Amino acid sequence: MEPKQVVAALGALAHEHRLAAYKLLVEAGPEGLPAGAIAERLGTPSSTLTFHLQQLLHAGLATQRRVSRQIIYAMVPAAMNGLVGYLTENCCGGEAICAPACDPVAATVHSCKTTAA
Amino acid sequence: MEPKQVVAALGALAHEHRLAAYKLLVEAGPEGLPAGAIAERLGTPSSTLTFHLQQLLHAGLATQRRVSRQIIYAMVPAAMNGLVGYLTENCCGGEAICAPACDPVAATVHSCKTTAA
DNA sequence: GAGCCATTTCCACATTCATCGAAATGTCAT
DNA sequence: ATGACATTTCGATGAATGTGGAAATGGCTC
Numbered sequence: 204m205e206p207k208q209v210v211a212a213l214g215a216l217a218h219e220h221r222l223a224a225y226k227l228l229v230e231a232g233p234e235g236l237p238a239g240a241i242a243e244r245l246g247t248p249s250s251t252l253t254f255h256l257q258q259l260l261h262a263g264l265a266t267q268r269r270v271s272r273q274i275i276y277a278m279v280p281a282a283m284n285g286l287v288g289y290l291t292e293n294c295c296g297g298e299a300i301c302a303p304a305c306d307p308v309a310a311t312v313h314s315c316k317t318t319a320a
Numbered sequence: 321m322e323p324k325q326v327v328a329a330l331g332a333l334a335h336e337h338r339l340a341a342y343k344l345l346v347e348a349g350p351e352g353l354p355a356g357a358i359a360e361r362l363g364t365p366s367s368t369l370t371f372h373l374q375q376l377l378h379a380g381l382a383t384q385r386r387v388s389r390q391i392i393y394a395m396v397p398a399a400m401n402g403l404v405g406y407l408t409e410n411c412c413g414g415e416a417i418c419a420p421a422c423d424p425v426a427a428t429v430h431s432c433k434t435t436a437a
Numbered sequence: 438g439a440g441c442c443a444t445t446t447c448c449a450c451a452t453t454c455a456t457c458g459a460a461a462t463g464t465c466a467t
Numbered sequence: 468a469t470g471a472c473a474t475t476t477c478g479a480t481g482a483a484t485g486t487g488g489a490a491a492t493g494g495c496t497c
Contacts, residue, residue, distance in 0.1 A: 206336065206339060206340070207336075209339060210333075210334055210335065210336055210339055213330050213331075213333045213334035213339070214330075214331075214334035214335075216327075216330045216334075216407075217327055217330035217331035217333075217334045218327060218331075218484095218485085219323065219324075219327055220485095222323060222326060222327055222330070223323070226410075229407070229408075229410065229411050229412075230410045230411070230412070230413055230414075231412075231413070232411070232412035232413055232415075233412070237443085237444095238443075238444060238445090239442095239443060239444080242444095247486095247487090248486085248487055248488080249443080249444065249445080249487095250444090250445075250446080250447095250486085250487055250488075250489090251485080251486060251487060252444095253444065253445055253446085254445095254485075254486080254487095255485090257445090269493090269494090271443095271494070271495070272442060272443050272444085272493080272494055272495060273442095273443065273444085274443075274444060274445090283407065283408065283411075286407070287404050287407065287408065290333075290346070290400065290403070290404065291346075291400065291404065293343075293346065293347045294346050294347070294349070294400075295346075295347070295348075295349035295350070296347055296348070296349060297347075298349070335454095335455085337455095354473085354474095355473075355474060355475090356473060356474080359474095364456095364457095365456080365457055365458080366457095366473080366474065366475080367456085367457055367458075367459090367474090367475075367476080367477095368455080368456060368457060369474095370474065370475055370476085371454095371455075371456080371457095371475095372455090374475090386463090386464090388464070388465070388473095389463080389464050389465060389472060389473050389474085390464095390473065390474085391473075391474060391475090
């Protein structure tokens, strides 16, 4: 992932409403959520929400698809992976000791619940 | 990690120079780097760099310590863990299948090189 | 094709952010 | 104490971002 994309993605997430919206999408998974449902849960006017969703789209963090009258937004898994990967790669110079974030002890609530548990 | 902190951290990273500076700190590990070294590598005027480093500090992503005439900045591992953890938690509703970012296949360049390789 | 519904576009406004030179601060060596 | 060095603070400027109402668009149902 290129630095410019990373900056765009981080910038897109760096806002209260957008982060909240994104989190809803993450929790919703591949099925996504219609714009209206997001607006309702966040309590923002629709025009404002559209503005924020566009940012997520433009940053490549989400996709849009139409289902009859509704427009459904969903997260883009690869983008999240790219983001997390970029932030953590070469941590501490790429040492093997290097935990998710250079501190095995503090690394409790981390994403790597892939295999076990 | 509280949403407000996450937004602050993301906002701090959502800038070309700050992301670059932060990456230097991540790669440098716990020892950190003096402000001057960062400024030199990024090619920004010192006053501008200070501005950006303050943002990282204020967001809790970095720490500052003085060593004689230099001021040394270092990353805060727990902050990175918190950030990554927040973004990925409850992915796809907390399913066990849920890889780092809901897509095991795409999750190649991820942080979990902890143990092996 | 009339009317309703979900969502987006347009617009104008206030706010916040980024930049960098010049001057100030803190620290060390002599 | 003086001078040199590393870094920060100040201040002014231009640019980008967030907001929400009103109007426009695309799509379904009757």
